[in-house]
Amino acid sequence: MLAGKGQARSDARTTAMLQGRMxxxxxxxxxxxxxxxxxxxxxxxxxxxxxGTIVDILVNGHHVAGQVRWVSGRRFGVRTNDRIDVAALVAGRRASKHVAGRKIEAANDPGEWSTGKQVLAYGLLGITALATAYLLVTYLVF
Structure with missing residues (x-):
C-alpha cells in the first residue's frame, strides 16, 4: 500500500497475485x-x-475484513483490524475457523447457492411482490 507523505511502511510486504472475492x-x-x-x-x-468502505475479502480460504484506505483507478488499499497470517494466505494453507475468538461465517453469496435454494428464494420474492401489488391495488381502488 502507498504510505502517505513522510510515512514509512512498518510491515514487510509480500508480493502475490491471488484471485479472490470481495x-x-x-x-x-x-x-x-x-x-x-x-x-x-x-x-x-x-x-x-x-x-472508507468496509469490505470482506475471501482469498485462498482466508477471510479478511478491513477498511478501504485509498483508491487509485482500479487499485485500492485495505487496512485490517486483525493481523493477517501472510505466509499461510500466500501458501494457500487452510485458514483457522476462528479469528480472535470470533467464528468466521461463509459469505451469503446468492451466486454460490444451490439451485433449490435459488428457486426457493426467488419464489418467496415473487410471492412477496404479488402480495404487495395486491395490497396496493386494493388500497388504491377502495
Whole structure:
C-alpha cells in the first residue's frame, strides 16, 4: 500500500497475485490481491469501492475484513483490524475457523447457492411482490 507523505511502511510486504472475492455494500465481486502485509493488502478490482468502505475479502480460504484506505483507478488499499497470517494466505494453507475468538461465517453469496435454494428464494420474492401489488391495488381502488 502507498504510505502517505513522510510515512514509512512498518510491515514487510509480500508480493502475490491471488484471485479472490470481495463483498461490500454493493455486492460481491471478483478481485486480485497484490502485495500483502500483516495489517493490509493491495487489491485490484473492476469495481473499486470508495475510500472508507468496509469490505470482506475471501482469498485462498482466508477471510479478511478491513477498511478501504485509498483508491487509485482500479487499485485500492485495505487496512485490517486483525493481523493477517501472510505466509499461510500466500501458501494457500487452510485458514483457522476462528479469528480472535470470533467464528468466521461463509459469505451469503446468492451466486454460490444451490439451485433449490435459488428457486426457493426467488419464489418467496415473487410471492412477496404479488402480495404487495395486491395490497396496493386494493388500497388504491377502495
Amino acid at each position: 463483498r461490500d455494500a454493493g455486492g460481491t465481486y471478483p478481485v486480485r490481491v497484490g502485495d500483502i502485509s500483516a495489517k493490509g493488502m493491495l487489491v485490484v478490482s473492476e469495481r473499486p469501492p470508495a475510500r
